[in-house]
Amino acid sequence: MGVDAEQEADPEHRGVGAGLGGQSQELGKQHPRIIISRPVPDAADTPTDLAPGSAASGIEGTRAALEEAGYLADESAALVSHLAQRLGKPVLVEGPAGVGKTELAKALARATGRDLIRLQCYEGLDEAKALYEWNYRKQLLRIQAEAEDHDASGVMDDIFAEDFLLTRPLLAAIASEEPVVLLIDEIDKTDQEFEAMLLEVLSDFQISIPELGVVEASSMPLVLLTSNDSRELTEALKRRCLYLWLDYPALEREVEIVRLHVPDLDEGLARRLVEVVGMVRELDLKKPPSIAESIDWARALLLLGADQIDAETFRQTMSIIVKHRVDLDLVAERVGMRLAGALPAAGSAE
DSSP: OOOOOOOOOOGGGTTOEEOGGGOEEOTTTOOOOOOBSOOOOOGGGOTTOSSOSSHHHHHHHHHHHHHHTTOOOOHHHHHHHHHHHHHTOOEEEEOSTTSSHHHHHHHHHHHHTOEEEEEEOOTTOOHHHHTEEEOHHHHHHHHHHHHHTTOOTTHHHHTTSGGGEEEOHHHHHHHOSSOEEEEEETGGGSOHHHHHHHHHHHHHSEEEETTTEEEEOSSOOEEEEEEOSSSOOOHHHHHTSEEEEOOOOOHHHHHHHHHHHOTTSOHHHHHHHHHHHHHHHTSOOSSOOOHHHHHHHHHHHHHHTOSSOOHHHHHHHGGGTOOSHHHHHHHHHHHHHHHHTTOOOTTSOO
16 A cells, blocks of 8 residues: 545646656657657666566565565565566556555556656546547747748648647657656546547557557557546456555554654554544545645654644644545544543454
């Protein structure tokens, strides 16, 4: 498991991929070289595998590499991450919001040294924002310039060249000369038509551009799709992917995650914090606390100098993990009363 602050897409940054280490790629301005009909390298030859070698050592090596990158992967996450690299298959990661799906892709990018290209999905996302579009303004200027020179021969071929193409995240990942991690985040927010458009990318690692031809990958991208399970995805998409379900971690694992990110927090306080978060998640809430919010709460308690979580401390700080007004009332009533009465915490011995 890991940390995933599942966030809504910023309208001003939709379709923009972020590079590793905060180096953003302005995909509409920087054009990777497009390779037409170049064969995809075999996945086993990819030099950036986390842990080549035997299956057992490979899985454990993958887990260790992810941990070094700041992500505590369980057995299933390490296994699927290892197989994705060796088989060259995309991975569909489903689970509740905030359990570490997006963070897994980021950790894989850090661990392999690859750039991360992210496509943040949203309702209404179309081909022009995900794949490519033509720079119509630049094409018009070219046509006008040719008309002024009274030489329009070949202009139609010229304006549909690579120089007039605006690359978007999917095309940028396919055309990249260096292997990348491609994150297609919250695919369940799109429609089935968008899923159908993705099939060519996921199965053949290629994109068809009618005016240019077929663009095939010059390197093998590592593709992760995430879904909050808000709708059923098509069988055609699932068939092309390895599958990983991530849920909220067990108590001991979440304590490890919290302490990994907030090492100065007392172990006893970290355990109590995770127990209280477990109480909150047991309730019927609009949005249960994510792992990222558990970490935020731990950092806040450390900053405030709290040495225990009593009813008063919880009342003052519960808005860090509970973000809806109706949820606040319910949590204050149920969990607050349990803390005030010092009732046994979830998962603790009676």
